[in-house]
Amino acid sequence: MSDVVRPEVDILMATYNGTLYIKDQINSILYQSFKNWRLIIRDDGSSDGTLDILQHYARLDSRIIVCDDDLGNLGVFGNFMELIKLSDSKYVMLADQDDLWINDKVETSLSFIKEKERGIVPILVFANSILTDDSLTKKYGYNYNMTEPPSLHNFLFYNAGYQGSGMIFNDYLRMKIFPFFENCLIHDYHISLVGLLLGEVHHISRPLMLYRRHESSTTLQNIDLQSRVLWFLKKKTYLYTPDLVKYLNVFFEYYIKEIDEEKKALIHNYLRIIDENNSIIKRLFAIYKGGFSLRESKAYLMFKLILVK
Structure with a gap:
């Protein structure tokens, strides 16, 4: 236009x-x-x-x-x-x-x-x-x-x-x-x-x-706090989905030459975390090494990964 x-x-x-x-x-x-x-x-x-x-x-x-x-x-x-x-x-x-x-x-x-x-x-x-x-x-x-x-x-x-x-x-x-x-x-x-x-x-x-x-979208407003917390913690799709993993791999491959080295290292660690073929220990270590967080909490991300592994 x-x-x-x-x-x-x-x-x-x-x-x-x-x-x-x-x-x-x-x-x-x-x-x-x-x-x-x-x-x-x-x-x-x-x-x-x-x-x-x-x-x-x-x-x-x-x-x-x-x-x-x-x-x-x-x-x-x-x-x-x-x-x-x-x-x-x-x-x-x-x-x-x-x-x-x-x-x-x-x-x-x-x-x-x-x-x-x-x-x-x-x-x-x-x-x-x-x-x-x-x-x-x-x-x-x-x-x-x-x-x-x-x-x-x-x-x-x-x-x-x-x-x-x-x-x-x-x-x-x-x-x-x-x-x-x-x-x-x-x-x-x-x-x-x-x-x-x-x-x-x-x-x-x-x-x-x-x-x-x-x-x-507001269904969770009507249930008790304990049920809401359990639902949120167990909701695996909040971390990643198979479709998202496929998309990210294609995305990173396409843009790799435009991404700086620090971000490339971060992406490498991220892909290790979402790769379910890796042991839970390796995935948790990648969270620690990469400094990742969920809701601004590294511990929460680790805990949630253990729940949904």
């Missing part, structure tokens, strides 16, 4: 059957204090009238562009990847269809990433968010409670990636995102990993949006 005058920020929104909250989200973007943006939306085949709502907003504001293609249903990952291909702005932000942005989210994110930029280094910044219920009335706290800066050590076992809808990244990082690989189902993770391995990742601790956790 190209215009005579490019907007400074492209906001990319992937939608699917989002009539319930999509108006609130688009309105929160329209009310942003920073105005030089373009909202590019791709609907993934909604059947509930979402597309009609999007086209209505596009007629009202020329900054809103609704994609028209014959690619069909791509899923969340494919939808966002297709949107990123369409962007040509200096900075990119991602938006989910059901959040609510605080009115200076774009301005604050843009100012922050500009402070961190240097030369042609790929930069990724992600902001905090406030967890809420569907109606935005109950607040469950912050999505992140980080006391350490983002790093490979404390990321690799956090396999959901940093929250995509909290991200802003520059064009140098955007150019590194492709190709993406099979077996990665989460765009957040892929973009986060590109930033950590090939550039820099920074965190805005202040929350810049309200993040709805739907009923299916």
